[in-house]
Amino acid sequence: MARPIAGPQSLLRTLNGRAILETLGRRGPQTRAELMAATGLSRTAVTQVLRMLEGAGAVVPAGVDRETRGPAASRVALHPRxxxxxxxxxxxxxxxxxxxxxxxxxxxxxxxxxxxxxxxxxxxxxxxxxxxxxxxxxxxxxxxxxxxxxxxxxxxxxxxxxxxxxxxxxxxxxxxxxxxxxxxxxxAALAELTSGAGAELSSFALLLLDDGLGGGIVIDGMLHRGFSGVAGEVMYLPQTPLPIGAPVLGDAVVGDLALTNGRDPSLTLDQHLDAAAAGDEAALAMAAEMGRRITLVAGSVALVLDPEAFVLSGSAAHPVLVDAVQSVADAYAAQLPMRFLVSSFGPEAPxxxxxxxxxxxxxxxxxxxxxxxxxxx
Incomplete structure (x- = not known):
């Protein structure tokens, strides 16, 4: 029998090695049987690859599996170093x-x-x-x-x-x-795409409110950054009666809205929203105006990109603001239906x-x- 050439064997070891490392990286410590099931490799292939990885210092023993039926089987894990x-x-x-x-x-x-x-x-x-x-x-x-x-x-x-x-x-x-x-x-949009509110969507736009209002756009399961990184900079989208170039939302805008509604402008956005949740009429008026502005931003994005949904993140995920956004969206639903979801991770999304x-x-x-x-x- 002719001896296999080195190139394909090296490629095979690399592919098998990556399959095992990826499995250990995503699932944690595994037995040989579990690695066989996860990768589709034979017992011989798994044993050979593990021997190679142990020699390279990539994997280490990780105890014994005593939970499954039958003889106890040793586990391996990625080396912590x-x-x-x-x-x-x-x-x-x-x-x-x-x-x-x-x-x-x-x-x-x-x-x-x-x-x-x-x-x-x-x-x-x-x-x-x-x-x-x-x-x-x-x-x-x-x-x-x-x-x-x-x-x-x-x-x-x-x-x-x-x-x-x-x-x-x-x-x-x-x-x-x-x-x-x-x-x-x-x-934040990548977090929602991977394991959050956008995981089952092919397209969505995330609207995150903290010091300002920003957008993250996912199209066909891929983050869209734009040619120069500007995609998603929605804070300055024109809105009547705001002058061109004026921010739609942000710390300064919240302070102005507080003054207009007779509230303390030094309070944070979340403090105003918490007051609205407690029934403060002035704070509720602020929330209604912020909800209107966020919904108009979403409408502008929807007319261009038509995403499956919008994910509200950061302070935009506050229940009071979610309700305010949905109320405005419902009023526009006949002309432009939009679906809003709440972030799975809140302020921690980035x-x-x-x-x-x-x-x-x-x-x-x-x-x-x-x-x-x-x-x-």
């Missing part, structure tokens, strides 16, 4: 850091407001350093969600203008690992999205580092 990724959500006030392993499990977490005078990069990296002390594993990459327009090369354009990629470059220099910068609302993207990128990175290099064969 394969490394971690940092998922970061930055808003105008604070940074939230979570370290995740290849299975997407959060291993350490830190959250702290930005100092009044201080460097954003130094603040973020110090939080990551604190998390790394608790985990004792190498940092492989960072996924960070920020407000503002994010270009394809990771540059940020916010209310202080474009940064030319300086923020990303500073993080890479300080952390010495790859850094991916994303718009925070886009990450961080949840960053965690999911960081875990996925981490699996790709570490699996590539331990599998045979087909290009050298």
């Amino acid at each position: 394969l490394g971690v990724a940092a998922a970061v959500h930055v808003d105008h006030h604070a940074a939230h850091v979570a370290l995740v392993d290849p299975m997407g499990v959060v291993r350490a977490e830190q959250h702290a407001p930005f100092p009044l005078r201080g460097d954003r990069v130094e603040h973020i990296t110090s939080l990551i350093d604190e998390c790394l002390l608790a985990v004792q594993a190498p940092l492989r990459l960072v996924v960070i969600g920020v407000p503002g327009i994010v270009t394809a090369d990771g540059g940020i354009r916010d209310d202080q203008g474009p940064d030319g990629g300086a923020f990303k470059a500073a993080l890479i220099s300080r952390l010495d690992c790859p850094v991916r910068v994303e718009n925070d609302v886009n990450l 961080l949840v999205g960053a965690i999911g993207e960081a875990a996925s990128a981490l699996r790709t990175t570490v699996f590539s580092s331990v599998l045979p290099d087909r290009s050298s064969r």
Whole structure:
């Protein structure tokens, strides 16, 4: 019998190895029988691949399965020292850091407001350093969600203008690992697409309200960023009687609405909404106007993209605001029917999205580092 050539065998080992690593990454510790069932590989193939992965330091024994009937079977798991990724959500006030392993499990977490005078990069990296002390594993990459327009090369354009990629470059220099910068609302949309309110939809638009109003657009199951990262910047969509270029919603608008309705403008949006939930008439009037503005934004998007649904996130998911939006939408339903859903993750949606993207990128990175290099064969 002719000996098989090396190329196809190397390719087969790589494919089998990736199938097993992906299964361990998504399902946690597995027995050989469970790996066979999940991947469709034979017992011999699973045994050979596990031997290769153990030699590469990618997998380790993980106890014994005593729950299933029959003889006890040993489990294997990804090696905990394969490394971690940092998922970061930055808003105008604070940074939230979570370290995740290849299975997407959060291993350490830190959250702290930005100092009044201080460097954003130094603040973020110090939080990551604190998390790394608790985990004792190498940092492989960072996924960070920020407000503002994010270009394809990771540059940020916010209310202080474009940064030319300086923020990303500073993080890479300080952390010495790859850094991916994303718009925070886009990450929230990815969270809903992966395991939230949009998981069963082929298209939807997420509307997230916090310091401002932002949109994340999913078309045919894919996030749509636009040519220059501007897709979803809905806060300045024209609305009568607002002047062109005026924000539809945001902290300043909420303050103006509070003054107009005789409420304290220093209160937060959520405080006004909680007062509305308690029956405060002035706060209810504020909520009604905010609901009208959000619904008109949704209507403008619907006329262009016609998504299956809109997902309300951040403060837009507050029950009072959801009711206000639905009330206005019902009034327009004969002319333009729109479906509204509530976010599965609320204010945490951008961080949840960053965690999911960081875990996925981490699996790709570490699996590539331990599998045979087909290009050298």
